[in-house]
Amino acid sequence: MKKLTILALTSAMVAGTPAMADLVFPSLSYRTGPYAAGGIPFADGYADYMTLLNQRDGGIGGVETRVVECETAYNTERGVECYESTRGEGALVYQPLSTGITYQLIPRTTVDGIPLHTMGYGRTSAANGNIFSHTFNYPANYWDAASVIINQLLEENDGSLEGQTIALLYHNSAYGREPIRTLQTLAEQEGFTLTEIAVDHPGQEQGNQWLQIRRERPDYVVMWGWGVMNQVAVQEAINTRYPMENFIGNWWSGSDHDVEQAGADAAGYRSLNMNRLGDMPVFAEIQEHVIDAGLAAGDGSNLGNVLYTRGMYAAFLAAEAAALAQEMSGESEITPAHMRDAMEALVIDAETMEAAGMPGIGPEFAVSCEDHGGTGMAIMQQWDGEQWVTLTDFIAPDDSVTQPLVLEDSAQYAEENGIEPQCAES
Amino acid sequence: MLYREAGDFSTTYSQDNQTFPIRFDRMGYYFALLIGAVVIPFLINDYWANSLLIPFLIYAIAAIGLNILTGYCGQVSLGTGGFMAVGAYTSYKLMTAFPGLDMISITLLSGFMTAMVGVAFGLPSLRIKGFYLAVATLAAQFFLVWMFNKVGWFYNYSASGQISAPERDFFYFINLPVTGPNAESWVKYLFCFLFVFVLSWVARNLTRGSVGRQWMAIRDMDIAAEIIGVNPLKAKLTAFAVSSFYVGVSGALLFTVYLGAVEVGEVYGITKSFLVLFMIIIGGLGSIFGSFAGAAFMVLLPVFLKLLLVDGLSFDTALSAHFQFVIVGALIMFFLIVEPHGLARLWSLAKEKLRLWPFPH
Numbered sequence: 001m002k003k004l005t006i007l008a009l010t011s012a013m014v015a016g017t018p019a020m021a022d023l024v025f026p027s028l029s030y031r032t033g034p035y036a037a038g039g040i041p042f043a044d045g046y047a048d049y050m051t052l053l054n055q056r057d058g059g060i061g062g063v064e065t066r067v068v069e070c071e072t073a074y075n076t077e078r079g080v081e082c083y084e085s086t087r088g089e090g091a092l093v094y095q096p097l098s099t100g101i102t103y104q105l106i107p108r109t110t111v112d113g114i115p116l117h118t119m120g121y122g123r124t125s126a127a128n129g130n131i132f133s134h135t136f137n138y139p140a141n142y143w144d145a146a147s148v149i150i151n152q153l154l155e156e157n158d159g160s161l162e163g164q165t166i167a168l169l170y171h172n173s174a175y176g177r178e179p180i181r182t183l184q185t186l187a188e189q190e191g192f193t194l195t196e197i198a199v200d201h202p203g204q205e206q207g208n209q210w211l212q213i214r215r216e217r218p219d220y221v222v223m224w225g226w227g228v229m230n231q232v233a234v235q236e237a238i239n240t241r242y243p244m245e246n247f248i249g250n251w252w253s254g255s256d257h258d259v260e261q262a263g264a265d266a267a268g269y270r271s272l273n274m275n276r277l278g279d280m281p282v283f284a285e286i287q288e289h290v291i292d293a294g295l296a297a298g299d300g301s302n303l304g305n306v307l308y309t310r311g312m313y314a315a316f317l318a319a320e321a322a323a324l325a326q327e328m329s330g331e332s333e334i335t336p337a338h339m340r341d342a343m344e345a346l347v348i349d350a351e352t353m354e355a356a357g358m359p360g361i362g363p364e365f366a367v368s369c370e371d372h373g374g375t376g377m378a379i380m381q382q383w384d385g386e387q388w389v390t391l392t393d394f395i396a397p398d399d400s401v402t403q404p405l406v407l408e409d410s411a412q413y414a415e416e417n418g419i420e421p422q423c424a425e426s
Numbered sequence: 427m428l429y430r431e432a433g434d435f436s437t438t439y440s441q442d443n444q445t446f447p448i449r450f451d452r453m454g455y456y457f458a459l460l461i462g463a464v465v466i467p468f469l470i471n472d473y474w475a476n477s478l479l480i481p482f483l484i485y486a487i488a489a490i491g492l493n494i495l496t497g498y499c500g501q502v503s504l505g506t507g508g509f510m511a512v513g514a515y516t517s518y519k520l521m522t523a524f525p526g527l528d529m530i531s532i533t534l535l536s537g538f539m540t541a542m543v544g545v546a547f548g549l550p551s552l553r554i555k556g557f558y559l560a561v562a563t564l565a566a567q568f569f570l571v572w573m574f575n576k577v578g579w580f581y582n583y584s585a586s587g588q589i590s591a592p593e594r595d596f597f598y599f600i601n602l603p604v605t606g607p608n609a610e611s612w613v614k615y616l617f618c619f620l621f622v623f624v625l626s627w628v629a630r631n632l633t634r635g636s637v638g639r640q641w642m643a644i645r646d647m648d649i650a651a652e653i654i655g656v657n658p659l660k661a662k663l664t665a666f667a668v669s670s671f672y673v674g675v676s677g678a679l680l681f682t683v684y685l686g687a688v689e690v691g692e693v694y695g696i697t698k699s700f701l702v703l704f705m706i707i708i709g710g711l712g713s714i715f716g717s718f719a720g721a722a723f724m725v726l727l728p729v730f731l732k733l734l735l736v737d738g739l740s741f742d743t744a745l746s747a748h749f750q751f752v753i754v755g756a757l758i759m760f761f762l763i764v765e766p767h768g769l770a771r772l773w774s775l776a777k778e779k780l781r782l783w784p785f786p787h
Contacts (some may be wrong), residue, residue, distance in 0.1 A: 081476070178586055
């Protein structure tokens with residue numbers, strides 16, 4: 001053991017010398033395990049966009065970006081190890097792509113003064129920037145997603161879901177349980193019946209759950225799934241002959257690999273998406289500068305698919321914040337503190353997205369000290385048997401439902417941890 | 427040459443009975459303690475504490491606990507993860523219900539709670555043995571995880587079902603935070619070190635006393651043990667109680683000190699039970715040293731391999747993760763083929779050789 005630790009120490013010291021003058025973006029990715037199918041395209045998109053910035057523009061504001069990948073396998077213990085091992089390299093912002101790891105990192109990053117960006121996942125009440133000073137979850141969160149789905153269903157049912165039944169098929173983890181409270185509130189308000197059906201990690205066994213759905217025949221099935229669970233659920237829905245149009249996933253349950261296997265049988269399955277699809281100029285540039293140059297993080301086959309686009313969008317938001325931080329601080333080599341201040345002042349409008357070669361990829365939003373959550377808008381997309389087709393424009397959530405829940409939950413967190421509101425004038 | 431008992435005379439029974447009868451061994455032990463308690467806290471940084479030492483110490487406690495039950499008393503258990511969860515949830519409930527309580531009391535109380543749960547699940551061991559008992563404890567594993575997921579009271583009805591540790595102090599007059607993000611690494615490390623030191627000392631002395639001999643008698647042949655006067659009810663249930671106490675303490679520390687926020691299905695799932703079982707199989711069944719060696723092997727090796735492959739040889743992270751599986755798996759097979767009695771046996775063979783060296787005949 002002693003020998004091992006000495007070896008580890010020396011190798012850590014050799015490897016641990018940070019290269020200066022880089023903008024470091026750690027990517028806590030997962031390319032192995034039951035969630036790798038989602039983790040790989042996201043990590044590829046994130047890394048490729050950063051490489052594109054280096055290749056095309058010479059980095060951000062003249063400083064090269066560097067993505068430090070660390071494999072977590074969607075496991076919280078490995079996530080902690082990754083956080084500790086990458087933190088010393090001058091990490092500007094963490095994006096763990098895991099709600100479980102997010103819960104671990106919220107207090108740690110706050111103490112260490114490093115911003116944490118959990119785009120459309122993580123702790124929903126972190127949208128209250130007054131309490132969660134270093135955590136950001138713009139442009140949307142789970143409670144928004146739940147509300148968006150219900151709003152869309154309301155529209156399809158002429159404004160009333162009275163007497164309908166909606167089943168929530170969720171991953172039995174912090175991630176899957178997040179929307180329950182919102183859906184319960186909405187069920188009371190709109191008069192529908194909510195059935196909660198849990199699927200345990202990793203989600204390969206869903207026989208019982210679909211037996212229950214077959215028996216109860218809910219009007220809609222809403223899914224909060226991730227990784228292999230999505231594919232299995234889509235296949236089970238086909239096997240139980242559940243009408244696919246009434247089966248709706250959230251934005252982590254609607255990527256290409258989730259439905260490709262089932263192909264035409266899954267046609268009609270719908271899901272949310274927080275970023276728009278389609279051909280964007282930026283893809284051609286990534287193809288030219290990154291993939292053709294042999295610098296791609298993956299094999300390049302994921303370019304343009306749902307989660308690749310989302311990873312790229314995440315990198316875009318981080319890069320915009322870094323550029324803003326350079327502008328605000330007047331220094332090209334920014335610190336995490338600069339990054340945090342910039343993220344709080346971030347404004348993403350149509351021109352910014354257009355300029356980056358991804359027009360209309362996400363909603364326009366502005367972050368403020370109180371509101372770290374963005375607008376919460378999402379689009380609805382549908383699988384036509386061959387590809388995802390955008391069904392709607394960005395749908396707004398019902399803030400009158402989500403906002404009180406956010407305030408309530410964040411107040412509880414503030415009380416448990418003795419946190420003072422950080423924003424002066426509220 | 428280095429390692430011998432020449433000139434090392436025992437003049438009393440207590441000297442003859444001590445854990446490390448050879449002076450060189452004893453000095454090594456004191457030296458390791460000194461390094462662990464006095465030197466490391468000054469040198470430690472966040473990475474070393476959070477990635478290597480704290481998990482190693484915590485898993486060492488769990489491995490000692492399971493070793494008492496499986497290695498010394500011969501009762502195979504696959505419920506370790508579930509019992510660790512009992513420790514974690516007890517400390518969460520205590521931390522939130524009694525904000526004034528210090529961490530030492532909370533951790534000990536969590537251990538006692540787990541001991542009670544362990545005894546309850548140990549009752550079937552009086553009737554069933556071997557694989558059948560393993561299946562019964564497997565039921566405990568799944569039942570406990572299911573219960574902590576299902577019953578909102580255990581996680582104070584939080585929206586996500588996660589539990590997270592608020593900031594609490596070391597002891598009632600030592601006002602240093604051990605849990606929460608403001609806790610210093612060296613405090614967390616010393617807290618775990620203290621528990622490891624006391625618990626392994628207790629375990630060592632329990633196992634060589636009358637209680638431990640009863641456990642071993644039951645392990646070696648329960649009918650014979652009963653005939654010579656060992657009460658199987660008492661022996662088995664004490665083994666379950668002591669083992670669960672250790673496992674509960676380790677589960678509590680894993681949650682409060684190491685992770686800070688826990689989701690029961692992921693952290694205390696069946697994989698955790700297997701992990702601890704592998705630790706004692708690789709380390710050596712029925713050996714306190716083996717528990718430490720096994721925990722070190724399973725906790726430190728993946729991190730070391732990651733450092734070597736990703737940072738040292740610049741492997742792709744995914745490739746290195748796959749290589750880790752291959753290398754760790756191959757090493758486990760290698761050790762089990764070369765030395766089925768685990769690392770502890772290798773260690774004692776090495777000591778044996780050192781005693782004879784350089785004159786092996």
